[in-house]
Amino acid sequence: MLFPKLLLLLVVYLTQVICEESPIANDANANFDTNVYEKSSIINGKPDDVIGGGDGSDESKKRNEDDAISSNVYTIPTVTLKSGHKMPLLGLGSDKLEGGTVKLVKEALEMGYRLIDTAKNYEATWTESSEVAIAKGIAASGVPRSEIFLTTKIMPDFFGIKEMRKAVKECLTDLRTDYLDLLLLHHPSCEEDDTDCSATGTLLEGWKNMAAMVNEGMVRDIGVSNVFSQQLKNLSMEGEKPISVLQNWFDPFHQDRRTRAVAAKNGIAYTGYSTLGVVWTDEGVKENPVFIDSTIKQIADRRNCAPSDVVLKWAVTRGVAVIPGSTNSTHLRMNYNSLKVKLTEEDLILMDGLNNKLTHDYGSSGIGGGEL
Numbered sequence: 056m057l058f059p060k061l062l063l064l065l066v067v068y069l070t071q072v073i074c075e076e077s078p079i080a081n082d083a084n085a086n087f088d089t090n091v092y093e094k095s096s097i098i099n100g101k102p103d104d105v106i107g108g109g110d111g112s113d114e115s116k117k118r119n120e121d122d123a124i125s126s127n128v129y130t131i132p133t134v135t136l137k138s139g140h141k142m143p144l145l146g147l148g149s150d151k152l153e154g155g156t157v158k159l160v161k162e163a164l165e166m167g168y169r170l171i172d173t174a175k176n177y178e179a180t181w182t183e184s185s186e187v188a189i190a191k192g193i194a195a196s197g198v199p200r201s202e203i204f205l206t207t208k209i210m211p212d213f214f215g216i217k218e219m220r221k222a223v224k225e226c227l228t229d230l231r232t233d234y235l236d237l238l239l240l241h242h243p244s245c246e247e248d249d250t251d252c253s254a255t256g257t258l259l260e261g262w263k264n265m266a267a268m269v270n271e272g273m274v275r276d277i278g279v280s281n282v283f284s285q286q287l288k289n290l291s292m293e294g295e296k297p298i299s300v301l302q303n304w305f306d307p308f309h310q311d312r313r314t315r316a317v318a319a320k321n322g323i324a325y326t327g328y329s330t331l332g333v334v335w336t337d338e339g340v341k342e343n344p345v346f347i348d349s350t351i352k353q354i355a356d357r358r359n360c361a362p363s364d365v366v367l368k369w370a371v372t373r374g375v376a377v378i379p380g381s382t383n384s385t386h387l388r389m390n391y392n393s394l395k396v397k398l399t400e401e402d403l404i405l406m407d408g409l410n411n412k413l414t415h416d417y418g419s420s421g422i423g424g425g426e427l
């Protein structure tokens with residue numbers, strides 16, 4: 056059984072090498088700061104630095120050298136948030152990693168991932184929360200906490216100040232840390248079909264209460280998720296602290312442009328979830344359009360890459376931080392390496408043109424944010 060695995064790894068490696076060497080028609084736009092970003096295309100914030108380079112200690116330098124040899128690691132660009140701290144533009148989504156969470160988090164960190172996205176209500180197993188499993192993965196990796204950006208989210212059950220403080224303390228305990236890099240309000244209100252959810256405050260109350268989490272030193276940056284453009288506009292004028300990050304559904308067919316424009320205007324960094332098209336299949340579309348769309352496939356063929364590479368690189372180039380999840384080590388590595396793929400301006404424009412190419416009636420399911 057070892058041979059097919061080795062063959063698969065070899066194919067992925069060769070694909071990435073070929074991708075890197077693909078001709079780029081518009082080189083003038085490339086080379087932002089890490090040779091992988093197109094400067095002119097960033098709309099929500101300027102990727103500004105690299106992360107994953109270690110803390111400068113001998114131990115860290117040694118690990119990075121080892122990584123470079125064993126996993127072809129490279130540094131990940133970041134965006135500076137309102138607190139002045141930096142957020143990597145590529146991370147690992149941890150929903151649905153299930154029983155593999157500990158192992159996959161460890162593997163991802165060893166590959167070079169430096170952001171992990173979780174939520175208080177994500178579960179790894181029946182008896183273990185995703186946050187607890189992530190802490191185990193981090194410990195097993197040996198990567199210092201200071202090099203890792205941790206995002207978690209709380210549901211409307213915790214929008215009241217007492218409930219929020221208690222929930223955040225639990226998150227800190229579960230994640231074995233004394234601060235969260237980013238705390239998000241997961242949904243503006245309880246979803247209609249979520250009978251377990253019982254709001255202890257409105258979105259506005261929740262938002263205003265978040266400032267206390269920062270003031271009390273438990274959280275560095277705060278933000279919201281699944282909000283529409285108007286809600287974001289309103290919220291950005293409220294509260295003691297600014298909105299640092301918005302996390303919404305974003306994929307080639309749902310580019311959430313109106314809400315992204317509000318975010319950009321207010322200096323709010325934007326993270327996309329389900330960027331690889333999972334929302335469509337979750338909502339009953341038979342085949343994931345990201346993997347079968349002819350435009351994406353043609354670009355991928357031209358660049359000798361996978362459709363997932365094209366989508367992730369395009370998203371990040373357009374200023375969207377991405378947090379793909381995967382239960383498959385090969386996919387984890389592909390996604391990490393996707394930022395090396397070179398896309399031309401023409402490729403990017405073709406990808407932009409896919410917005411709203413598919414439509415679906417989501418009714419009141421409450422997913423995403425922004426326009427449909």
Ligand SMILES: NC(=O)c1ccc[n+]([C@@H]2O[C@H](COP(=O)([O-])OP(=O)(O)OC[C@H]3O[C@@H](n4cnc5c(N)ncnc54)[C@H](OP(=O)(O)O)[C@@H]3O)[C@@H](O)[C@H]2O)c1
Pocket residue numbers: 147148149150151172173241280281302303327328329330331332333334363378379380381382383386387389390
């Ligand atoms: N704020 C919110 O309300 C919200 C909502 C949803 C998600 N999120 C966050 O966003 C993260 C990502 O979203 P998501 O889980 O919906 O979708 P996703 O990570 O974009 O996609 C995950 C799916 O894509 C597959 N996949 C990953 N990489 C692949 C590759 N290179 N090639 C082919 N298939 C690949 C995975 O299958 P394999 O396991 O087989 O690789 C899995 O089925 C979540 O983990 C969570 O942290 C937030």
